[in-house]
Amino acid sequence: xxxxxxxxxxxxxxxxxxxxxxxxxxxxxxxxxxxxxxxxxxxxxxxxxxxxxxxxxxxxxxxxxxxxxxxxxxxxxxxxxxxxxxxxxxxxxxxxxxxxxxxxxxxxxxxxxxxxxxxxxxxxxxxxxxxxxxxxxxxxxxxxxxxxxxxxxxxxxxxxxxxxxxxxxxxxxxxxxxxxxxxxxxxxxxxxxxxxxxxxxxxxxxxxxxxxxx
Amino acid sequence: xxxxxxxxxxxxxxxxxxxxxxxxxxxxxxxxxxxxxxxxxxxxxxxxxxxxxxxxxxxxxxxxxxxxxxxxxxxxxxxxxxxxxxxxxxxxxxxxxxxxxxxxxxxxxxxxxxxxxxxxxxxxxxxxxxxxxxxxxxxxxxxxxxxxxxxxxxxxxxxxxxxxxxxxxxxxxxxxxxxxxxxxxxxxxxxxxxxxxxxxxxxxxxxxxxxxxxxxxxx
Numbered sequence: 237x238x239x240x241x242x243x244x245x246x247x248x249x250x251x252x253x254x255x256x257x258x259x260x261x262x263x264x265x266x267x268x269x270x271x272x273x274x275x276x277x278x279x280x281x282x283x284x285x286x287x288x289x290x291x292x293x294x295x296x297x298x299x300x301x302x303x304x305x306x307x308x309x310x311x312x313x314x315x316x317x318x319x320x321x322x323x324x325x326x327x328x329x330x331x332x333x334x335x336x337x338x339x340x341x342x343x344x345x346x347x348x349x350x351x352x353x354x355x356x357x358x359x360x361x362x363x364x365x366x367x368x369x370x371x372x373x374x375x376x377x378x379x380x381x382x383x384x385x386x387x388x389x390x391x392x393x394x395x396x397x398x399x400x401x402x403x404x405x406x407x408x409x410x411x412x413x414x415x416x417x418x419x420x421x422x423x424x425x426x427x428x429x430x431x432x433x434x435x436x437x438x439x440x441x442x443x444x445x446x447x448x449x450x
Numbered sequence: 451x452x453x454x455x456x457x458x459x460x461x462x463x464x465x466x467x468x469x470x471x472x473x474x475x476x477x478x479x480x481x482x483x484x485x486x487x488x489x490x491x492x493x494x495x496x497x498x499x500x501x502x503x504x505x506x507x508x509x510x511x512x513x514x515x516x517x518x519x520x521x522x523x524x525x526x527x528x529x530x531x532x533x534x535x536x537x538x539x540x541x542x543x544x545x546x547x548x549x550x551x552x553x554x555x556x557x558x559x560x561x562x563x564x565x566x567x568x569x570x571x572x573x574x575x576x577x578x579x580x581x582x583x584x585x586x587x588x589x590x591x592x593x594x595x596x597x598x599x600x601x602x603x604x605x606x607x608x609x610x611x612x613x614x615x616x617x618x619x620x621x622x623x624x625x626x627x628x629x630x631x632x633x634x635x636x637x638x639x640x641x642x643x644x645x646x647x648x649x650x651x652x653x654x655x656x657x658x659x660x661x662x663x664x665x666x667x668x669x
Contacts, residue, residue: 338596338597338659338660339660340596341596341659364562370560371560371561371594371595372560372561372562372594373562373593373594374561374562374591374593376562376591376593378590425593425596426593426595426596427593427594427595427596430595
């Protein structure tokens with residue numbers, strides 16, 4: 237009797253046959269449910285981190301391509317970047333006063349060459365160096381009293397992104413005009429003994445420039 | 451292979467007949483009752499411990515004075531604690547309660563971060579957050595691997611001092627589902643009484659990458 241019941245369950249047109257289309261659709265339904273409930277992965281994870289690298293090595297030009305947002309919407313951001321050197325530093329970028337570093341730390345000057353349209357707002361950027369383990373050490377203005385932006389000339393940073401009504405009555409022209417090509421030498425403090433793997437530079441996440449140190 | 455082993459369609463092992471309509475309805479109703487019972491059981495389990503919001507709570511990591519507390523984003527150490535009715539910030543502030551000053555050492559992990567939430571929780575569950583112009587805490591950005599020193603300044607009623615715990619977390623606006631230090635400051639009623647009458651103006655050092663030389667520091 238038991239054997240017969242098992243054989244019936246296996247071979248007779250039973251539950252699995254009656255529900256075959258439902259079974260076929262089940263994996264797709266599960267996948268759709270996961271996709272539908274994962275919208276926050278984009279907002280809270282993907283767009284909040286360094287997830288889409290554009291890579292180059294030291295000494296080579298990187299044609300970095302991203303977009304930026306201002307009060308007028310989304311615009312293309314195209315800038316050429318070259319990592320020239322990463323060298324020990326004893327003063328801040330624009331200072332001649334020796335750095336007062338905490339014990340167990342050191343500082344490096346990151347020399348970058350950049351080329352971009354003078355009318356492109358580029359001053360709101362972030363710069364950091366990373367070691368082989370992925371630890372990230374950021375550019376801090378308080379180290380040696382450095383300029384706010386690590387990626388534009390301090391005396392000619394160019395325009396800022398448009399801010400709508402906030403711009404009324406303000407000089408948003410970006411004068412003096414930023415040159416078409418320029419170099420920067422921001423200084424980054426990090427623990428002594430760290431081997432720097434790459435320099436990272438970004439405007440709007442998740443895209444970033446990764447410039448390998450050689 | 452004998453013909454008995456061949457795969458072939460077989461009839462049911464027992465006679466099948468269409469169920470009467472009333473039994474079909476009863477079966478469906480029974481299935482519906484089971485679904486509702488399962489939902490009710492789930493609800494009962496999630497509310498059984500009066501902890502309906504438990505899934506949104508931070509993950510508390512216990513610690514004590516002078517010992518690093520390992521959080522997801524940083525190691526946080528309360529290096530000392532001191533109290534008085536007067537403190538140095540804002541050209542000097544006094545209170546009819548107690549000013550509690552807790553110097554912290556923060557070493558972030560992996561990436562720069564501001565460990566920006568600090569509050570004192572007393573034994574009655576009252577929470578005094580250091581997020582204003584009087585009770586203050588603003589450590590600044592800490593580079594990973596480089597210790598950052600900042601002090602938590604909190605104004606408390608004297609009866610909140612004994613047994614108070616310091617809580618430290620990353621985000622001042624949202625501490626849900628992330629680790630939070632819960633440091634027993636080891637405070638007694640004697641200290642509470644003493645600090646509630648103490649007139650010395652306690653210095654509160656500004657945040658820096660070098661250790662402060664403040665009274666109360668045990669390092």
